[in-house]
Amino acid sequence: MNFRSFQVPYQVDEQYSTRTAYFSMEFAVHNALKIYSGGLGFLAGSHMRSAYELKQNLIGIGILWKYGYYDQARNQDQTLQVTWMEKIYSFLEDPGIKFQILIHEHPVWVKAYYLNPETFNTAPMFLLSTDLPENDYVSQTITHRLYDANVATKVAQFILLGVGGAKLVDELGFAPDFYHLNEAHGISSAFYLLNKFKSVEMVRKHLVFTTHTPEEAGNEKHDIYLCHKMSYFCGLSIDEVRKLTGLKDDQFNHSLVALRFAKISNGVSQLHGHVSREMWGKYEGICPIISITNAQNWRYWADKQSYRAMEEGNDWAFDDRKKYLKKRAFNNVIADQTGKLFDPNILTIVWARRFAGYKRADMITQDKERFEALMHNKKYPIQIIWAGKPYPLDYPAITQFNSLVHLSKNYKNMAVLIGYELWLSKRLKQSADIWLNNPRVPREASGTSGMTAAMNGAVNFSTDDGWIPEFINHGHNGFVVPKADYENMTVHEQDEYDLNKMYDILENQVLPLYYDNYDTWRQIMKNGMRDVRFQFDSNRMAHEYYELMYK
Numbered sequence: 001m002n003f004r005s006f007q008v009p010y011q012v013d014e015q016y017s018t019r020t021a022y023f024s025m026e027f028a029v030h031n032a033l034k035i036y037s038g039g040l041g042f043l044a045g046s047h048m049r050s051a052y053e054l055k056q057n058l059i060g061i062g063i064l065w066k067y068g069y070y071d072q073a074r075n076q077d078q079t080l081q082v083t084w085m086e087k088i089y090s091f092l093e094d095p096g097i098k099f100q101i102l103i104h105e106h107p108v109w110v111k112a113y114y115l116n117p118e119t120f121n122t123a124p125m126f127l128l129s130t131d132l133p134e135n136d137y138v139s140q141t142i143t144h145r146l147y148d149a150n151v152a153t154k155v156a157q158f159i160l161l162g163v164g165g166a167k168l169v170d171e172l173g174f175a176p177d178f179y180h181l182n183e184a185h186g187i188s189s190a191f192y193l194l195n196k197f198k199s200v201e202m203v204r205k206h207l208v209f210t211t212h213t214p215e216e217a218g219n220e221k222h223d224i225y226l227c228h229k230m231s232y233f234c235g236l237s238i239d240e241v242r243k244l245t246g247l248k249d250d251q252f253n254h255s256l257v258a259l260r261f262a263k264i265s266n267g268v269s270q271l272h273g274h275v276s277r278e279m280w281g282k283y284e285g286i287c288p289i290i291s292i293t294n295a296q297n298w299r300y301w302a303d304k305q306s307y308r309a310m311e312e313g314n315d316w317a318f319d320d321r322k323k324y325l326k327k328r329a330f331n332n333v334i335a336d337q338t339g340k341l342f343d344p345n346i347l348t349i350v351w352a353r354r355f356a357g358y359k360r361a362d363m364i365t366q367d368k369e370r371f372e373a374l375m376h377n378k379k380y381p382i383q384i385i386w387a388g389k390p391y392p393l394d395y396p397a398i399t400q401f402n403s404l405v406h407l408s409k410n411y412k413n414m415a416v417l418i419g420y421e422l423w424l425s426k427r428l429k430q431s432a433d434i435w436l437n438n439p440r441v442p443r444e445a446s447g448t449s450g451m452t453a454a455m456n457g458a459v460n461f462s463t464d465d466g467w468i469p470e471f472i473n474h475g476h477n478g479f480v481v482p483k484a485d486y487e488n489m490t491v492h493e494q495d496e497y498d499l500n501k502m503y504d505i506l507e508n509q510v511l512p513l514y515y516d517n518y519d520t521w522r523q524i525m526k527n528g529m530r531d532v533r534f535q536f537d538s539n540r541m542a543h544e545y546y547e548l549m550y551k
Contacts, residue, residue: 003096003097003114004171004172006059006124006172008124009124010052010055011055012055012056013056016057016058016546017057018057018177018178018550019177020057020058020176020177020178020550021059021174021176021178021180022047022051022059022060022061022123022180023061023062023162023165023179023180023189024041024044024060024062024186025040025062025146025157025161025182025183025185026041026044026062026069027041027044027045027048027060027062027125028042028044029048029125030045030120031422031423034065034068034087034421035062035127035146036069036146037069037147037391038354038389039354039446040182040212042425042448042449043182043446044060045297045422046295046300046448047538047545048060048122048123048125049120049299049300050297050539050542051542052117052121052122053121054539054543056542058123059124059126059176060115060124061128061161061169061186062128062161063127063128063160063161064113064128064129064131064143065087065145066086066087066129066131066143067086067145068087069146069389070392071083071085072389072419072420073418074418078405078409078416080398080401080402080405082392089113091119092115093113093114094114097111097112097171098110098111098112098132099167101159101163101164101167102231102234103156103160104152104229106139106231108130108135108142109134110164110168111129111130112126112128112129113126113129114126114127115127121300126172128160128161128165128168129143130142130143130160131144141153142156142157143160149393151222151226155227155230155232158185158220159230159231159232161185161188161189162185162186162187162190162191163189163191165186165189166189167192170196176206177206177550178206178549180208180209180210181207181210181262182210182212183210183213184219184220184254185254187254187257187258187261188233190257190258190261191233191234192234193206195234200261204287205263206263207262207263208262208265208266208549208550209259209262209265209287210268210292211255211259211265211266211267212268212445213255214275214276214279214442214443219254221251221252221253222252222254223250224241224250224252225238245260255280256280256283259280259287260286262287264288264290264548264549265287265288266291266548266549267290267445268291268292269291269467269469270291270469271442271469271470272466273289276289277289290549292545292549293467293536293541294446294541295451295535295537296452296455296537297537297538298537298539301451301452302455303455303456305317305321306321306457307533309321310529318526322457323345325456325457328430328431329427329428329431330344333424333427334385337415337417337419338408338415340412340415346413347381347434348384348431348432348433349364349382349432349433349434349436350428350432350434350435350436351385351386351388351436352385352386352388352420352449353437353447353449354390355389355391355394355397355400355401358439358440358444359444360439360440360495361397362400363438363495363498363499363502364436364438364502364503365404365407366495367499370503374503380512381413382413383414383415384413384414384415385414385416385428386401386404387417387419425452426456429452430458432453433514434459434461435453435458436461437450438462439466440495440498441463441464441465441483441486442465447467450462451471454471454477454528454529454532454536455529455532455533457525459478459479459521459524459525459528460477460479460480460528461502461505462481463480464480464483467536470535471532471536473527473531475509475524476524477524477528477530478524478528481498481505484497
């Protein structure tokens with residue numbers, strides 16, 4: 001294969017012939033390639049799989065993280081231990097591409113690795129590394145840890161993705177019509193492209209941007225002088241940067257700059273598009289923000305046997321399959337990690353995703369009396385499982401995780417798991433009867449875990465945020481906490497309202513349905529599986545990017 005005038009190595013479908021380079025800090029394409037932390041990576045991974053299925057003219061650009069995000073282990077008392085393990089990937093190919101970029105006014109060697117589409121059924125992907133003997137140790141560490149806590153290292157990572165990615169595309173001779181930034185981490189590419197195209201107008205013609213953050217405080221900002229010192233602006237002075245970006249203060253706001261440099265951008269659900277337009281509308285010179293709702297790859301995630309039984313109308317096979325999936329996860333994962341024996345006949349609630357404050361992992365435990373009654377309910381017994389990775393330096397989230405671990409020691413029907421990678425995510429979705437999701441509205445831009453849960457016959461039970469308003473029809477294909485006037489509530493009032501509503505729905509609707517009217521319950525499962533099948537399959541999403549963003 002010629003990596004100096006690179007073409008995607010399959011027959012491109014005519015309607016997807018526009019050449020696109022897709023930049024993302026993380027990709028979750030397979031359990032064997034641990035270069036992801038959470039939802040952003042799961043989304044990017046599904047996008048790459050659908051680009052391959054639809055035969056789109058698209059390549060993925062990411063970073064080869066030597067230690068990944070981190071590995072979850074346990075301390076002696078079963079609390080969370082953060083460990084860093086070197087990853088070695090024999091399946092990545094060496095295209096023989098090495099080049100230099102400037103970081104901190106210092107040349108840094110970058111090597112590209114190639115993920116062949118045939119390996120995991122993805123679009124062709126190139127992953128960048130600075131972990132090379134030609135570099136000094138500090139430069140080598142740029143690609144050690146995903147989202148490094150050191151601010152200068154993080155800025156260097158953003159330069160590598162943006163500038164390094166854009167330079168790699170030139171090295172490949174790929175000449176994309178569009179550079180698609182999945183989140184603003186790679187916006188340094190705009191400064192590289194400015195040197196190449198010589199005008200902001202030309203950069204704007206080629207740049208599109210997906211924003212994932214529904215509140216301004218959550219968007220990355222760094223000191224503009226630090227960015228300048230780190231060679232972020234590809235030779236431009238701070239005054240020139242201010243003039244080009246319209247930034248007035250000393251904070252370099254990555255998302256705002258992306259919105260000013262892009263031709264078009266999108267929020268990742270209908271609600272998030274609305275929230276984003278409202279949030280950024282007060283700034284001048286931003287591009288239009290449309291909505292393309294996130295989705296997940298059905299072919300990779302769905303349990304095909306459950307779908308087959310559903311399509312054949314074979315309820316016995318459908319129920320038998322769900323029991324088998326529950327039993328397999330309970331025996332292979334839960335018993336192994338916790339020494340607890342869960343029963344596949346009991347309603348199982350799963351909360352599993354990245355641990356972050358606004359996602360309120362422990363919300364259901366906050367009403368001690370009701371939680372105790374729920375856990376000891378003889379008439380309607382339940383089992384509950386938690387899993388997910390807090391950011392390794394997010395101490396409140398780690399404390400939340402550890403509190404759940406300690407709490408679980410009091411109950412034989414409660415488990416907290418470590419090792420939340422792609423395979424465990426799939427196992428938990430297969431073993432869940434209820435997929436619990438209770439972020440504070442409107443803090444969740446999309447939240448895609450419930451989509452893949454529905455593809456495995458789990459029923460979504462959620463607050464009304466992200467993609468949920470487009471999906472859940474209460475009591476038909478899932479259960480949803482009705483929205484209150486959250487804007488006029490304190491955080492405490494919002495939490496209390498959501499918690500009480502959640503318990504009311506659980507006690508009065510979910511549990512009686514599951515145990516007293518399983519035929520209706522099964523129908524709700526099937527409705528969810530059907531409704532998620534096409535509307536929230538990433539083939540629809542990848543198609544919409546071509547239709548709405550790359551035209």
